Amino acid sequence: DQQVKQNSPSLSVQEGRISILNCDYTNSMFDYFLWYKKYPAEGPTFLISISSIKDKNEDGRFTVFLNKSAKHLSLHIVPSQPGDSAVYFCLQVGNQFYFGTGTSLTVIP
Amino acid sequence: GAGVSQSPRYKVAKRGQDVALRCDPISGHVSLFWYQQALGQGPEFLTYFQNEAQLDKSGLPSDRFFAERPEGSVSTLKIQRTQQEDSAVYLCASSPGSPAGYQFFGPGTRLTVL
Numbered sequence: 001d002q003q004v005k006q007n008s009p010s011l012s013v014q015e016g017r018i019s020i021l022n023c024d025y026t027n028s029m030f031d032y033f034l035w036y037k038k039y040p041a042e043g044p045t046f047l048i049s050i051s052s053i054k055d056k057n058e059d060g061r062f063t064v065f066l067n068k069s070a071k072h073l074s075l076h077i078v079p080s081q082p083g084d085s086a087v088y089f090c091l092q093v094g095n096q097f098y099f100g101t102g103t104s105l106t107v108i109p
Numbered sequence: 110g111a112g113v114s115q116s117p118r119y120k121v122a123k124r125g126q127d128v129a130l131r132c133d134p135i136s137g138h139v140s141l142f143w144y145q146q147a148l149g150q151g152p153e154f155l156t157y158f159q160n161e162a163q164l165d166k167s168g169l170p171s172d173r174f175f176a177e178r179p180e181g182s183v184s185t186l187k188i189q190r191t192q193q194e195d196s197a198v199y200l201c202a203s204s205p206g207s208p209a210g211y212q213f214f215g216p217g218t219r220l221t222v223l
Contacts, residue, residue, distance in 0.1 A: 004151075034211055043113070043200055043214030044152070089151050095165075097142065099151035 003027055004092050006100035014108050019077040021103045023090035028071060030094025035064060035075045038087045038102070047088075048075070080107045111135070113215035115201050121221045122191045130186045130218045134203030141184050142212060143176055144200040152200050158184060191222045 005024045013019045023033070031052035036044035050057040050064045050073065057064050063076045077084055085107050090100040114133045122128050134141050140159055144152035145168075154168040160181035169176070173191075178184040188195055198219050202212035 006151075036214075041216065043202070043216045045214070046211040049211060096167075097144075097154040097157070099144070099153065101149075101151045 003098040004100040115215040132201030138203035
């Protein structure tokens, strides 16, 4: 059973607009979340993280929101740029490590 | 190099063949992870080392899979008697300390079993 789900396999956004990528999880025992970005034929690269003591973390154009009651987190990218086009994964970390299935983001110039 | 490196980048094996995949983590990184990523899926955790100690191998799919990190640096993932369902990208990651910290990933090894 998938512990971490990203229900949108793909997303297209116009350059300059906001991209919102979502992630839902089932096990609230593990309380640290990370977002990774992956280009084809490369390994994932770390973007931003959040722990359960916070509900928001911001780093430049990237903001992650954590809604613990809904077991949901989201990554906001604003403004979106063509170079943001990649597959995005959320990762839940505790004493286990669970990746989501990924969302392929396309930013249209 | 400054990053995590993996070799080979691509491996084609005949069913039943044994393979060995190598991971060179970032120098000084304590934690090392192996993941398996099937086509169209997210990476799935296989195993985790802290230095030379394998602290979690709960994700290894069968006893055909074996990982080692004898000197707490380079790691090898070995798959014996490969099967077609083993075809995937195998990702290695390292982190400087606690496993809760963010992980630096290598480019992966794409294994194709014919």
